[in-house]
Amino acid sequence: MNHVPPTSDAAAAAARIDVVNLTARYHGRPAVADVDLAIEPRQVTALIGPSGCGKSTLLRCMNGLHLTVPGASVTGQVLLDDADIYAKDSNPVEIRHRVGMVFQRPAPFPTMSVRDNVLAGLQLGRRLGRGAPHDEIAERALTKAGLWHEVKDRLKAPGASLSGGQQQRLCIARALAVEPEVLLMDEPCAHLDPISTLTIEDLIREIKETYTVVIVTHNMQQAARVADTTAFLTMSAVGEPGRLVEVGPTERIFSSPRRQTTEDYISGKIG
Numbered sequence: 001m002n003h004v005p006p007t008s009d010a011a012a013a014a015a016r017i018d019v020v021n022l023t024a025r026y027h028g029r030p031a032v033a034d035v036d037l038a039i040e041p042r043q044v045t046a047l048i049g050p051s052g053c054g055k056s057t058l059l060r061c062m063n064g065l066h067l068t069v070p071g072a073s074v075t076g077q078v079l080l081d082d083a084d085i086y087a088k089d090s091n092p093v094e095i096r097h098r099v100g101m102v103f104q105r106p107a108p109f110p111t112m113s114v115r116d117n118v119l120a121g122l123q124l125g126r127r128l129g130r131g132a133p134h135d136e137i138a139e140r141a142l143t144k145a146g147l148w149h150e151v152k153d154r155l156k157a158p159g160a161s162l163s164g165g166q167q168q169r170l171c172i173a174r175a176l177a178v179e180p181e182v183l184l185m186d187e188p189c190a191h192l193d194p195i196s197t198l199t200i201e202d203l204i205r206e207i208k209e210t211y212t213v214v215i216v217t218h219n220m221q222q223a224a225r226v227a228d229t230t231a232f233l234t235m236s237a238v239g240e241p242g243r244l245v246e247v248g249p250t251e252r253i254f255s256s257p258r259r260q261t262t263e264d265y266i267s268g269k270i271g
């Protein structure tokens, strides 16, 4: 068991997300439509479905990142603990602090040190005052990401000197250093070897004790291993928007799906 330094006073509680009648578009064309989905706190929710059904778009809608894409728009609501992140008075920077994100390709700043990579999100958000306990914050985030013991003697080494799996855990540490309430993960193991993948999956199971986690994955075994709840999306034809077909406890979705399209997808007949 890792020694986790005590959390700071600012440590946040896991939040819930309610996606309500959400349609996300690129240049007016819906990529994912009419989605209603409840994301429960301290659970892992997996988004699965064939390529192009809008999983990543839906994920990016959950912290407003979708609107940073040129030509993108959204209708409907994403309620973060009951407050709509798309309301006029909502603060996008604050939302992205509360709802962090980890991407497919581990992307630490290559020449920046391991330690400074962890602190980068805080520095960008100007949340790190001069008096802040930088080393303690870095240690706490690296410990939560299961990386502290591997890097504690290499904190000044460049981020690029770590292995791919370590770099992805460094990115998770960077996301956790901001003390988010929700962590969105877009195929976080897509470019990792099987051992690094299992390490990240162990980590996901640990962090869900504190955070709300949403993961996009193409790997159904991975969804079955880590997710409490699984949501299946698909589109009726290429070019049509993705829609939510079925959501439920992961075991039920995989053992007795209620919709034929879900069964066809998980049995490999489509997708």
Ligand SMILES: Nc1ncnc2c1ncn2[C@@H]1O[C@H](COP(=O)(O)OP(=O)(O)OP(=O)(O)O)[C@@H](O)[C@H]1O
Residues within 6 Å of the ligand: 026, 031, 049, 050, 051, 052, 053, 054, 055, 056, 057, 058, 069
């Ligand atoms: N930046 C963009 N500009 C225009 N269209 C986009 C953009 N990103 C995604 N799309 C379109 O939106 C639809 C959904 O894409 P998205 O990447 O969300 O699907 P996905 O299910 O995550 O796919 P994959 O599993 O292949 O990653 C697709 O038709 C895609 O072409």
